[in-house]
Amino acid sequence: MLSNNNYYRLLNFPFDFFDKEKIEKDMHGNFDPKKNKQWSSLDQYYNSQSREFFKKFDYELINAELFYTPPSGRLKWHIDMNPPEDFIKINFVWGSNNHIMEWGELKKNSSMITRKTEVDSQYVSLSENDIISMKKIKIEKSALVNVGRPHRIINYSIEPRWCLCTILSYKSKRIIFDQAISDLSEYVVD
Numbered sequence: 473m474l475s476n477n478n479y480y481r482l483l484n485f486p487f488d489f490f491d492k493e494k495i496e497k498d499m500h501g502n503f504d505p506k507k508n509k510q511w512s513s514l515d516q517y518y519n520s521q522s523r524e525f526f527k528k529f530d531y532e533l534i535n536a537e538l539f540y541t542p543p544s545g546r547l548k549w550h551i552d553m554n555p556p557e558d559f560i561k562i563n564f565v566w567g568s569n570n571h572i573m574e575w576g577e578l579k580k581n582s583s584m585i586t587r588k589t590e591v592d593s594q595y596v597s598l599s600e601n602d603i604i605s606m607k608k609i610k611i612e613k614s615a616l617v618n619v620g621r622p623h624r625i626i627n628y629s630i631e632p633r634w635c636l637c638t639i640l641s642y643k644s645k646r647i648i649f650d651q652a653i654s655d656l657s658e659y660v661v662d
Contacts, residue, residue: 479575479607479621481653482662483562483614489522490636492566495538505632508547509540512591514636526640529655531647535639537591541571541627549576549598552619554586556596558649559620561637565611568633573611576603576622598622611635616656618649 495517503509514536526533541547553559563573578584582602589595603622609615617623627633640647653660 477607478558478649479618479623480573480609480611481616481656481660482609482611483616483656483659484661485525485614485659487521487525488519489525489564489638490517490519492564492634492636495636496634499538499540503540505540506542508542508545510589510591511538512536512593514538517636518638529642531640531642531655532644533638534641537593537637537639539625539633539635539637541568541625541633541635543568543627543630543632545627545633547625549600549603549622549624551584551596551598551622553594554584554596557620557646558618559646560649560652561617561619561639562614563611563617564614564636564638566613566634568627568629568631570629571610571625571627571633572608573615573617574605574608574624574626575618576605578602578622579604616649616652616660620649 512535515533517536518533523533579602585597587595587597
């Protein structure tokens, strides 16, 4: 079953990588809680134990992004880079108890519009009409996610959804999905 899943793997790590309450406290009052918000360069929130954990795979923490999706909010279909490649992030999710992350595939002749995020990173904006939905999951703690495939977030909850995205490199290159699955196989649960 999982061999057909080119989108995500749920993870079970043996410890907490950061203090989520501190992140929320530090961000409080820094944004409109009724709108999506993104922050970048938040690697200072990871504890020393998590940095040691990444080192055993020769992974380097190159950036961390925080996404806030308000109650009943959503992030539209997108790909995190152009041209699309099967690069990974490790997402740590908390807050909302009723949300999904959904992946899809592009239909033929889809239009891919490159845009910039509010933190000046590049992404590909996609129309719902350009996507064939493939997988939907609720991330309860952490997941290895393929951000080179079309994906979106829908928060059905009355609580906000928080997601700290860990961006890693291996020997100065972004990590590909299959490599990360192999490297982190001990922690993959689904």
